[in-house]
Amino acid sequence: MLDNLTNRLSRVIKTLRGEARLTESNVADALREVRMALLEADVALPVVRDFIAAVKQKAMGEEVIGSLTPGQALVGVVQRELSALMGGENAALNLAVTPPAVILMAGLQGSGKTTTSGKLAKFLAEQKKKPLLASCDVYRPAAIEQLRSIAAQLQIDFFESGSAQKPRDIALAALDYAKKHYHDVLIVDTAGRLAIDAAMMQEITELHAALGPAETLFVVDAMQGQDAVNVAKAFSDALPLTGVVLTKLDGDARGGAALSVRQVTGKPIKFAGVGEKLAALEAFHPERMAARILGMGDVLSLVEEARKSVDVAEAQKLAEKIKKGKGFDLEDFKQQIGQMRKMGGLSSMIDKLPAQLAQAAQAQSADMGEKQMRRIEGIINSMTPQERARPELMKAARKRRVAAGAGVQVQEVNRLLHQFEQMQKMMKQMQKGGMAKMMRGMKGMIPGMR
Amino acid sequence: MFSFLKKSAEAAPAPSWGERLKAGLARTRVQIGGLFGGGKIDAALYEELEEALLCADTGVAATQFLLDNLRQQVKKKGLSDSRELKAALREGLATLIAPLERPLLIEGHQPFIIMLAGVNGAGKTTSIGKLAKFFQAQGKSVLLAAGDTFRAAAREQLTIWGERNQVAVITQQGGDPAAVIFDAIQAARARKIDIVLADTAGRLPTQLHLMEEIRKVKRVIAKADASAPHEVLLVLDANTGQNALSQVKSFDDALGLTGLILTKLDGTAKGGVVAAIARERPVPIRFIGIGEGIDDLRPFIAQDFAAALVDSD
Numbered sequence: 001m002l003d004n005l006t007n008r009l010s011r012v013i014k015t016l017r018g019e020a021r022l023t024e025s026n027v028a029d030a031l032r033e034v035r036m037a038l039l040e041a042d043v044a045l046p047v048v049r050d051f052i053a054a055v056k057q058k059a060m061g062e063e064v065i066g067s068l069t070p071g072q073a074l075v076g077v078v079q080r081e082l083s084a085l086m087g088g089e090n091a092a093l094n095l096a097v098t099p100p101a102v103i104l105m106a107g108l109q110g111s112g113k114t115t116t117s118g119k120l121a122k123f124l125a126e127q128k129k130k131p132l133l134a135s136c137d138v139y140r141p142a143a144i145e146q147l148r149s150i151a152a153q154l155q156i157d158f159f160e161s162g163s164a165q166k167p168r169d170i171a172l173a174a175l176d177y178a179k180k181h182y183h184d185v186l187i188v189d190t191a192g193r194l195a196i197d198a199a200m201m202q203e204i205t206e207l208h209a210a211l212g213p214a215e216t217l218f219v220v221d222a223m224q225g226q227d228a229v230n231v232a233k234a235f236s237d238a239l240p241l242t243g244v245v246l247t248k249l250d251g252d253a254r255g256g257a258a259l260s261v262r263q264v265t266g267k268p269i270k271f272a273g274v275g276e277k278l279a280a281l282e283a284f285h286p287e288r289m290a291a292r293i294l295g296m297g298d299v300l301s302l303v304e305e306a307r308k309s310v311d312v313a314e315a316q317k318l319a320e321k322i323k324k325g326k327g328f329d330l331e332d333f334k335q336q337i338g339q340m341r342k343m344g345g346l347s348s349m350i351d352k353l354p355a356q357l358a359q360a361a362q363a364q365s366a367d368m369g370e371k372q373m374r375r376i377e378g379i380i381n382s383m384t385p386q387e388r389a390r391p392e393l394m395k396a397a398r399k400r401r402v403a404a405g406a407g408v409q410v411q412e413v414n415r416l417l418h419q420f421e422q423m424q425k426m427m428k429q430m431q432k433g434g435m436a437k438m439m440r441g442m443k444g445m446i447p448g449m450r
Numbered sequence: 451m452f453s454f455l456k457k458s459a460e461a462a463p464a465p466s467w468g469e470r471l472k473a474g475l476a477r478t479r480v481q482i483g484g485l486f487g488g489g490k491i492d493a494a495l496y497e498e499l500e501e502a503l504l505c506a507d508t509g510v511a512a513t514q515f516l517l518d519n520l521r522q523q524v525k526k527k528g529l530s531d532s533r534e535l536k537a538a539l540r541e542g543l544a545t546l547i548a549p550l551e552r553p554l555l556i557e558g559h560q561p562f563i564i565m566l567a568g569v570n571g572a573g574k575t576t577s578i579g580k581l582a583k584f585f586q587a588q589g590k591s592v593l594l595a596a597g598d599t600f601r602a603a604a605r606e607q608l609t610i611w612g613e614r615n616q617v618a619v620i621t622q623q624g625g626d627p628a629a630v631i632f633d634a635i636q637a638a639r640a641r642k643i644d645i646v647l648a649d650t651a652g653r654l655p656t657q658l659h660l661m662e663e664i665r666k667v668k669r670v671i672a673k674a675d676a677s678a679p680h681e682v683l684l685v686l687d688a689n690t691g692q693n694a695l696s697q698v699k700s701f702d703d704a705l706g707l708t709g710l711i712l713t714k715l716d717g718t719a720k721g722g723v724v725a726a727i728a729r730e731r732p733v734p735i736r737f738i739g740i741g742e743g744i745d746d747l748r749p750f751i752a753q754d755f756a757a758a759l760v761d762s763d
Contacts, residue, residue: 225691
């Protein structure tokens with residue numbers, strides 16, 4: 001996620017290496033690079049302008065002059081401003097109203113409203129709420145059917161509607177139903193609409209008036225381009241939005257839309273959609289996101305996700321082992337693969353690592369799909385506990401036995417061992433220090449700190 | 451025989467089509483066209499131009515390219531009025547995207563197998579519905595294959611499109627996408643159908659296992675007919691920013707694309723990404739979607755597109 005922006009900003013900051021101190025002109029160069037990076041990342045131009053102006057002002061101010069490490073100060077300013085732009089703290093849903101609390105979903109076609117509605121229902125059900133799903137999308141073929149089958153998958157109540165009905169009638173009937181059946185939350189999915197389609201915008205304004213929702217969420221595709229700023233403005237003018245959901249963040253989009261939408265609507269991004277599975281919804285953390293964009297990774301998110309998908313004791317054990325770097329054996333490797341599968345695959349995990357590490361990891365395992373993971377598990381399962389604990393025991397005869405046991409070629413066993421070795425190296429790097437390692441990484445880039 | 455698609459699109463129900471494209475791109479047009487009010491050509495004007503192009507999702511590299519080209523023109527032709535810049539920019543843009551104008555020719559194979567791919571929510575299923583109508587209007591028989599077996603109700607969605615067009619849809623309950631499409635090809639052969647449109651589930655290029663799956667779909671299609679698929683289309687949402695380019699690259703690397711469909715061009719400010727695609731991975735744009743109606747899918751015409759993007763009249 002956002003790899004490209006991360007890489008670019010890392011490079012920008014690197015160009016400051018070797019400069020004895022920041023001058024007006026080399027800051028200008030760096031800022032132009034930042035500007036280009038943000039534009040290429042699809043951050044809308046007006047937002048970029050404001051951002052650059054703010055950073056420049058701060059960077060030229062006392063903070064830099066008083067600082068011993070100007071490069072560090074610039075990184076700091078960029079990160080602070082980025083965080084500020086994305087809006088400080090993570091904002092939760094506010095459903096503290098007389099039940100049922102209504103959540104109204106709005107957005108362009110194909111932004112992911114229906115899937116997100118399902119994800120939200122699951123999220124709320126996990127918090128011991130009793131949600132009801134209803135679809136007012138009478139336009140797209142089978143849109144109602146889609147939500148119905150998502151609801152069935154999740155075993156969440158669904159309010160029946162038909163494409164011959166009027167959206168407003170569906171909404172009111174659903175609200176009535178939710179009241180009668182003591183639902184805590186009613187999630188109303190709507191049709192995708194263009195911001196310039198006056199009739200459709202009027203329709204959703206009326207829906208809003210009829211429902212009086214506690215939350216009106218604007219669903220935005222993280223891949224959206226410059227237009228995000230116009231669309232967000234139109235939706236925010238037509239509806240009193242209370243928050244934003246950023247979808248498809250698991251792609252390689254640079255995600256500039258997040259910044260634009262946040263800036264234009266002034267509303268917090270409450271959730272991020274990070275995968276196709278209905279559990280792939282995360283609370284959005286602006287601080288972490290800003291750090292991630294700057295190449296500092298998102299280890300915190302990773303830990304949280306791990307907590308959710310695997311049992312806590314196991315995760316802690318693993319985290320400790322990763323920290324220590326020592327004793328990370330094939331058994332752990334296997335466990336980790338199992339957990340990774342639970343957490344949505346390797347790529348979603350690599351996303352959360354700091355940039356340099358992620359690159360190394362990607363190079364190692366770009367081709368390691370689900371199938372590959374299962375094969376690796378098979379190979380490790382064919383080893384004795386002793387071999388798993390001490391992979392260096394694996395010599396030719398043992399390799400032959402394991403290969404035969406797992407039904408693979410010896411080469412594949414070799415490849416696994418090699419991969420494991422690389423992994424172990426990576427873990428050691430990480431162990432040398434979460435923060436400490438990153439600081440050293442930065443030391444290389446920043447003059448005056450060595 | 452040659453480019454009959456284009457002719458029919460121009461001749462048949464398309465009197466308003468240039469207008470509609472212009473209306474769709476109105477916002478971009480005002481942003482870019484509005485700059486040419488007359489007056490001197492100076493650095494500030496170039497800067498405004500740069501920003502306008504960037505705002506249309508043209509991307510940094512393509513914008514730079516277009517502006518360098520424009521500067522050369524100004525020097526060479528001694529342009530001095532900002533209005534003359536407009537024509538020069540339109541020309542530059544049209545020349546850049548001209549190689550993408552290669553209409554899809556349905557010939558040489560029966561059934562002619564068209565496979566569609568794209569990220570989630572790009573508009574694949576809707577495009578298939580529109581394509582079915584488009585081909586039927588040319589007297590071709592069409593069969594739809596519901597290869598999106600993943601997303602909830604994708605099958606039903608395609609079935610409804612089939613009913614609207616009175617076209618057969620081959621589906622399977624929870625089947626393997628490759629198997630569904632394989633069956634559809636067999637059925638098309640038995641029924642002497644001209645064109646098979648194969649839907650696939652949306653996928654992001656970062657989901658490596660899904661990219662592997664779609665490669666398999668293509669391989670299985672080739673098993674049903676060694677020369678197939680005859681067309682591999684990537685459906686792109688025109689709202690997408692620079693990631694559109696990375697989608698084209700990833701899907702092209704995985705599948706060997708033969709064409710693109712650019713959908714949802716009827717919103718506001720967008721379309722510039724076409725220039726970026728022309729520069730970095732020139733896969734022909736077979737169709738563009740300019741509205742929600744079933745007739746709103748049209749062949750891509752570079753001159754019209756450039757004019758719609760630049761002209762302010």
